[in-house]
Amino acid sequence: MIHLHDLTVKRFREGLENKEFSAYEIIKALFDYIDLRDKEVDAYLTLNRDNALEAAAKVDVAVAEGRELPPLAGVPLAIKDNVLIEGLPATAGSKILEHYTAAYDATVIKKLRGAGAIFLGKTNLDEFAMGSSTENSAFKITKNPHDLTRVPGGSSGGSAAAVASHMAVAALGSDTGGSIREPAAFCGVVGMKPTYGAVSRYGLIAMASSLDQIGPIAKTVEDAAILFKQIAGHDPNDATSAPDIVYGDDLLNPSLEKMRELTIGVPEEYFVPGMDEEVANAVQGAVKEFESLKVRVKKISLPHTKHALSVYYIIMPAEVSTNLSRFDGIRYGDRAKAENLMDLYYRDRGAGFGPEPKRRIILGTFVLSAGYYDAYYAKAQKVRALIKKDFDEAFKSVDVILTPVAPTPAFKIGEKADDPLQMYLSDIFTIPVNLAGLPGISIPVNGREGKLPIGFQLIGKPWHEADILGLGMFYERLGGKK
Amino acid sequence: MEFDVEYFARLARIKLTEAEKKKFERELKDILGYVKELKNTDTKDAVPVTGGTSLRSVFREDVLDKKRGDSGKGRGSFPEEKDGFLKVPKVFE
Numbered sequence: 001m002i003h004l005h006d007l008t009v010k011r012f013r014e015g016l017e018n019k020e021f022s023a024y025e026i027i028k029a030l031f032d033y034i035d036l037r038d039k040e041v042d043a044y045l046t047l048n049r050d051n052a053l054e055a056a057a058k059v060d061v062a063v064a065e066g067r068e069l070p071p072l073a074g075v076p077l078a079i080k081d082n083v084l085i086e087g088l089p090a091t092a093g094s095k096i097l098e099h100y101t102a103a104y105d106a107t108v109i110k111k112l113r114g115a116g117a118i119f120l121g122k123t124n125l126d127e128f129a130m131g132s133s134t135e136n137s138a139f140k141i142t143k144n145p146h147d148l149t150r151v152p153g154g155s156s157g158g159s160a161a162a163v164a165s166h167m168a169v170a171a172l173g174s175d176t177g178g179s180i181r182e183p184a185a186f187c188g189v190v191g192m193k194p195t196y197g198a199v200s201r202y203g204l205i206a207m208a209s210s211l212d213q214i215g216p217i218a219k220t221v222e223d224a225a226i227l228f229k230q231i232a233g234h235d236p237n238d239a240t241s242a243p244d245i246v247y248g249d250d251l252l253n254p255s256l257e258k259m260r261e262l263t264i265g266v267p268e269e270y271f272v273p274g275m276d277e278e279v280a281n282a283v284q285g286a287v288k289e290f291e292s293l294k295v296r297v298k299k300i301s302l303p304h305t306k307h308a309l310s311v312y313y314i315i316m317p318a319e320v321s322t323n324l325s326r327f328d329g330i331r332y333g334d335r336a337k338a339e340n341l342m343d344l345y346y347r348d349r350g351a352g353f354g355p356e357p358k359r360r361i362i363l364g365t366f367v368l369s370a371g372y373y374d375a376y377y378a379k380a381q382k383v384r385a386l387i388k389k390d391f392d393e394a395f396k397s398v399d400v401i402l403t404p405v406a407p408t409p410a411f412k413i414g415e416k417a418d419d420p421l422q423m424y425l426s427d428i429f430t431i432p433v434n435l436a437g438l439p440g441i442s443i444p445v446n447g448r449e450g451k452l453p454i455g456f457q458l459i460g461k462p463w464h465e466a467d468i469l470g471l472g473m474f475y476e477r478l479g480g481k482k
Numbered sequence: 483m484e485f486d487v488e489y490f491a492r493l494a495r496i497k498l499t500e501a502e503k504k505k506f507e508r509e510l511k512d513i514l515g516y517v518k519e520l521k522n523t524d525t526k527d528a529v530p531v532t533g534g535t536s537l538r539s540v541f542r543e544d545v546l547d548k549k550r551g552d553s554g555k556g557r558g559s560f561p562e563e564k565d566g567f568l569k570v571p572k573v574f575e
Contacts, residue, residue, distance in 0.1 A: 086555075099559070100559045101558055101559060103555035103556045103558065103559075104555070196534040196535055197534065197535045209533075209534070210531075210532075210533045210534035211534060236542045239540040239542075240533070240534055240535050240540075242535070243540075304523075307519070307520060307523060309516070309517075310516065310517040310518075310519055310520045311520065313513060313516070313517050314517055314520075321494060325495075328495070329561070330561075330568065330570055331556075331559065331560060331561075331568060332559050332561070333561060334561060335561035335562055338571055339571075340571055340572055340573075341570060341571050341572070341573050342495075343571075344570075344571050345495040346495055346496065346497035347497055349494075349495050349496045349497070350496050350497030350498065351497075353496065355502075355505075358491075358496055358498070358502070358506065359506055359509060359510065361494045361496060362487060362490045362491050362494055362496065362506060362510065363510055363513060363514075364494075365490045365491075365493050365494040366485070366490045366510075366514075369490065369493065375521070376517070378530065379520050379521070379523075379525065380517075380520060381530035381531055381532060382523075382525035382528035382529075382530050382531075383520055383523050383525060383528070384530070384531040385525075385528040385529055385530060385531045386523070386525065386528055388531060389528075420509050420512075420513065421509075421512050421513060421516060424513075435531075437534050437535065
């Protein structure tokens with residue numbers, strides 16, 4: 001049988017069709033490996049073993065009977081635990097949802113299920129997807145498979161670590177300020193945040209609704225494209241999902257000639273003094289490789305980049321404070337003994353939320369409160385417009401923007417845990433993309449075998465995922481990936 | 483700036499311990515100290531971005547999903563219920 005290391009979404013399909021292996025064999029092998037390896041990586045919160053094995057056996061019957069297989073038949077995926085799968089827990093990494101069982105499938109799950117995918121389990125995350133290291137989970141700390149003393153990044157750290165350690169073939173994460181791309185970079189896998197509105201958020205436990213997107217985490221850019229194509233599309237249950245965008249087959253079959261018509265912009269503001277030299281050099285190396293592919297590269301400027309973190313830490317907590325008001329101890333959670341309703345709210349929310357959600361809810365309540373609203377929230381909305389305008393301007397002369405994903409490689413567990421502001425700075429290169437609603441992909445820099453992974457980011461025009469995926473596919477082929 | 487963490491925690495309906503009050507007050511002051519740099523940005527001509535998309539209001543028919551008409555699964559997570567209804571503490575004294 002194929003080694004789990006070599007298994008991709010694409011390879012799985014070929015192997016299944018050529019009867020090299022059965023879906024049951026692969027999924028059984030994955031669970032056996034998870035039993036062993038996840039003791040040290042701690043990527044999963046819940047395993048869906050029985051359902052997954054049963055579904056795999058059905059796929060094998062379909063193969064044996066020569067039936068036409070759906071595009072993701074039997075593909076074993078890991079799902080971040082803030083995405084609802086009917087009948088399974090959905091904790092969002094929080095004690096306040098510890099005993100919650102999802103009553104329905106998120107739209108992305110419904111689509112993946114329809115395409116034949118199999119869900120191995122739910123992966124660990126920072127509580128309510130708030131964090132850059134997965135250390136904020138109420139349940140456990142996920143470790144970076146490349147160095148167990150380091151963080152996997154976050155908040156989709158469980159999904160990224162599961163894929164990087166071959167405990168899943170691919171995964172879904174969610175990204176509000178970098179939560180797919182940063183862990184993908186830290187773990188040496190591919191992660192894409194789609195254009196805002198490309199993928200339905202229905203059934204995603206909301207953090208900041210104007211920024212959240214669900215996206216794929218995979219071993220190759222091609223796999224990320226395959227998954228994205230399946231989960232994208234309009235959904236009447238998400239009023240912000242785009243009604244008339246259809247992604248074509250160029251997502252999966254890019255042409256090098258077309259890619260050579262694109263110009264890549266490299267913004268000077270993303271190579272700041274004091275940033276990790278190894279990261280800067282690795283990302284500049286990626287730029288050179290694109291030049292070797294005969295893709296044009298030019299320098300650009302995004303002058304309002306320096307305000308992105310401030311804008312984000314006003315708008316995001318404001319949306320958090322309203323979204324998380326639904327966790328009131330009434331319909332979910334463990335109900336504290338309370339004198340009256342008000343007392344119940346205080347106690348349940350006080351005991352149920354961990355430090356990071358509390359910090360952000362209080363901050364959000366502040367920036368939205370009378371007397372401070374204009375100075376903080378309204379101001380941030382305006383500066384957000386300037387950040388967006390920077391990108392609009394840049395996209396007049398370039399098609400794609402290349403930047404680092406994070407200022408450093410994976411840091412040590414505990415290193416930033418006591419300093420929220422330092423932790424927030426891990427996301428300075430990914431946040432602007434969410435504020436502007438653009439698609440962004442994190443791709444591992446080639447040739448870092450045996451070293452800590454470093455990622456670079458390609459940012460595309462809205463709805464131009466085909467550009468960043470296409471360039472990414474040709475880049476990874478330079479590194480020997482098929 | 484002064485930041486009355488207790489007041490905003492109360493507005494947010496979150497009970498804090500004494501240790502949390504101290505810790506959050508310090509951390510939130512740090513964060514607010516950082517974000518105040520926005521004050522000096524020129525936003526005279528900026529049209530505020532109020533959401534993730536430029537979509538206008540979106541309407542759809544409110545269709546009853548017969549399969550979902552049963553509230554049974556949603557009820558599964560109620561911390562307390564009586565005769566199929568969600569139980570809450572007294573609202574009025």
